[in-house]
Amino acid sequence: MNSFHMPKPVLSVEGLTVSFDGFKAVDDLNLYLDRNEVRVVIGPNGAGKTTVLDLICGKTRATAGKIDFNGKDLTKMAEYDIVRAGVGRKFQNPSIYEALTVFENLEMSYPAGRKVFGALFFKRSAEVIARVEQVAEEIFLKDFLHQTADLLSHGQKQWLEIGMLLMQDPELLMLDEPVAGMSVSERQQTAELLKRISQGRSVLVIEHDMEFVKSIASKVTVLHQGKLLAEGSMDAVQSNPKVIEVYLGH
Numbered sequence: 670m671n672s673f674h675m676p677k678p679v680l681s682v683e684g685l686t687v688s689f690d691g692f693k694a695v696d697d698l699n700l701y702l703d704r705n706e707v708r709v710v711i712g713p714n715g716a717g718k719t720t721v722l723d724l725i726c727g728k729t730r731a732t733a734g735k736i737d738f739n740g741k742d743l744t745k746m747a748e749y750d751i752v753r754a755g756v757g758r759k760f761q762n763p764s765i766y767e768a769l770t771v772f773e774n775l776e777m778s779y780p781a782g783r784k785v786f787g788a789l790f791f792k793r794s795a796e797v798i799a800r801v802e803q804v805a806e807e808i809f810l811k812d813f814l815h816q817t818a819d820l821l822s823h824g825q826k827q828w829l830e831i832g833m834l835l836m837q838d839p840e841l842l843m844l845d846e847p848v849a850g851m852s853v854s855e856r857q858q859t860a861e862l863l864k865r866i867s868q869g870r871s872v873l874v875i876e877h878d879m880e881f882v883k884s885i886a887s888k889v890t891v892l893h894q895g896k897l898l899a900e901g902s903m904d905a906v907q908s909n910p911k912v913i914e915v916y917l918g919h
């Protein structure tokens with residue numbers, strides 16, 4: 670294909686490296702993510718998967734390399750500016766407010782009311798209410814809007830946190846093991862949710878559950894010792910002898 674017609678990646682990671690006291694947790698990594706893509710990063714424990722997400726969201730600073738996100742170099746930006754630029758990150762443990770309702774948790778994530786205390790008092794405009802209801806529907810929690818978050822199931826709490834990120838309408842959404850601890854039906858719903866929310870944005874997921882990976886990924890990136898070991902369709906990656914040796918064969 671003529672390069673003129675290739676869509677520009679939303680995220681271009683090039684030569685990304687981070688050393689912790691001389692140990693390279695991420696080593697000269699290149700990664701390109703397109704719009705409308707769900708990419709899954711797999712690899713053995715300690716491969717550097719979480720560190721890659723930490724580098725993209727600014728939690729960890731790169732030793733070398735570039736992270737271009739829509740023309741901005743994220744390696745030079747503060748964490749809150751990276752959020753504002755459109756990058757949302759969900760960690761493994763949900764950080765929702767258990768004593769607040771689903772509605773309130775979503776409402777306070779609306780960009781205008783981001784400060785925790787301010788959010789509780791700011792005027793509930795029709796716009797905010799509409800957005801909360803739209804997101805609640807997307808995350809399967811429309812019927813739970815006025816329930817406090819502590820009463821939700823583990824899976825519903827994970828969805829609520831995804832919803833809190835969606836309130837900010839990020840262009841890139843990063844999720845670390847989103848289905849850990851979920852029931853089979855919650856996993857299926859999560860797969861459906863991730864495919865749906867990738868429309869118009871990019872989703873980057875770390876996951877160990879290969880059944881789940883199969884159900885969501887368009888392309889899989891395999892990391893090993895901080896380096897790219899393989900990349901491609903699930904079928905190609907699963908039959909790659911190098912991947913079987915270091916990860917899937919275990």
Ligand SMILES: Nc1ncnc2c1ncn2[C@@H]1O[C@H](COP(=O)(O)OP(=O)(O)OP(=O)(O)O)[C@@H](O)[C@H]1O
Nearest residue numbers: 689693694695712713714715716717718719720721
């Ligand atoms: N802040 C840090 N200081 C020192 N070493 C670190 C730091 N963060 C990560 N590491 C090391 O970097 C390596 C990669 O860790 P990382 O958590 O990114 O792996 P992972 O692929 O996400 O593994 P897992 O599947 O177990 O979550 C590990 O050896 C880890 O101990």
